[in-house]
Amino acid sequence: MSETQAIALTIPAFCTTYATGRTKAYGLIASGVIEAKKFGAKTLIDRASAERWYASLPGFSPAPRIVKMRATMAGAKQ
Numbered sequence: 001m002s003e004t005q006a007i008a009l010t011i012p013a014f015c016t017t018y019a020t021g022r023t024k025a026y027g028l029i030a031s032g033v034i035e036a037k038k039f040g041a042k043t044l045i046d047r048a049s050a051e052r053w054y055a056s057l058p059g060f061s062p063a064p065r066i067v068k069m070r071a072t073m074a075g076a077k078q
Contacts, residue, residue: 008037008044018054028053 009017014025025045029036035049 005047007047009047009050011043011045014045014050018050 011022011025014020015022025034028034029043029045033049034053035046037044037046
């Protein structure tokens with residue numbers, strides 16, 4: 001990786017990067033899912049723990065009814 005990445009994210013940077021809100025960010029910190037440290041008044045989230053949290057999220061798969069509907073629609077177009 002040629003670009004240098006910070007080892008910590010501020011709360012706003014975490015929320016922007018992972019498309020989540022402040023309440024969820026503080027909830028993840030409180031539950032111990034992600035690690036954070038204080039630097040004066042600023043809360044810094046450990047990037048590695050944020051990446052582990054993101055990697056642990058389940059993958060997306062459409063609901064079976066959507067898959068069935070798309071298959072039916074594709075068959076009707078032929």
